Amino acid sequence: WTSSVSPYAVAIESPADVAAAVRFARRHRVRLCIKGTGHCYLGRSNAPNSLLIWTHRMREVTLHERFVVTGGDGPGVSALSAQAGARWLEVYEAASSIKRYAQGGGCTSVGAAGGQIQGSGFGSFSRRYGSSASGVLEYEVVTADGRVLIVNHLQHPDLFWALRGGGGATFGVVTRGTVLTHP
Numbered sequence: 001w002t003s004s005v006s007p008y009a010v011a012i013e014s015p016a017d018v019a020a021a022v023r024f025a026r027r028h029r030v031r032l033c034i035k036g037t038g039h040c041y042l043g044r045s046n047a048p049n050s051l052l053i054w055t056h057r058m059r060e061v062t063l064h065e066r067f068v069v070t071g072g073d074g075p076g077v078s079a080l081s082a083q084a085g086a087r088w089l090e091v092y093e094a095a096s097s098i099k100r101y102a103q104g105g106g107c108t109s110v111g112a113a114g115g116q117i118q119g120s121g122f123g124s125f126s127r128r129y130g131s132s133a134s135g136v137l138e139y140e141v142v143t144a145d146g147r148v149l150i151v152n153h154l155q156h157p158d159l160f161w162a163l164r165g166g167g168g169a170t171f172g173v174v175t176r177g178t179v180l181t182h183p
Helices: 015-028 088-097 157-163
Strands: 008-011 031-035 050-054 061-067 077-083 136-142 148-151 173-180
Touching: 015 031, 015 050, 015 136, 015 148, 015 173, 061 088, 077 088, 136 157, 148 157
Parallel strands: 008 050, 031 050
Antiparallel strands: 061 077, 077 173, 136 148, 136 173
C-alpha cells in the first residue's frame, strides 16, 4: 500500500452534499474515497485518481434521553447520534456530560461513525458492552445510487446488518450513526 492523495475533494456539510458527490462520481466513473477525521489503518481514506468525500465538517453529536428507532415504537433507550465527522473524543465528552458511556474506539481522534464502528471494532469496555457495532441502533447512509436512507433493524435491515461489521465505506457512506449509551 502506497499513500496517494486524492486529486479531487469535496468538503461535505450535509447528507445532501454526500449524495451529490456520489452521483457525480458515478456519472463520471470516478473512484470514491471517504475520510471522516484522522487516520485509516486500512488506507481507504485516499487513492489515486479519486474523489475524496471529506466529512470532517459534520461534527454534531446529539444526546437522546429516550431514542426510538425510526419506524419503531416503545419507551426508547438512552442513546447518542454522531455525524460522520465527529470523533470519539467529542462522543465521549458528550456522553460523560450526562454520566453515560458509548462503546467506541480507544483512539479518540478516530471518527465515531466510520470504519472503527462499522468494522465491528473493539474498545476499552468491549468485554462488558460488546463490540462497537453491537451498540449501533441506527445509521443514516448514502447508497451508491445517491439515496439518503435511515437504516435500522426495521428499515432496510439487511443493509443495517451489513453496516454493523462489514467495514467502513463498503456498503455506502454513513453520514450519522446512533449508538446506545450505558451508565
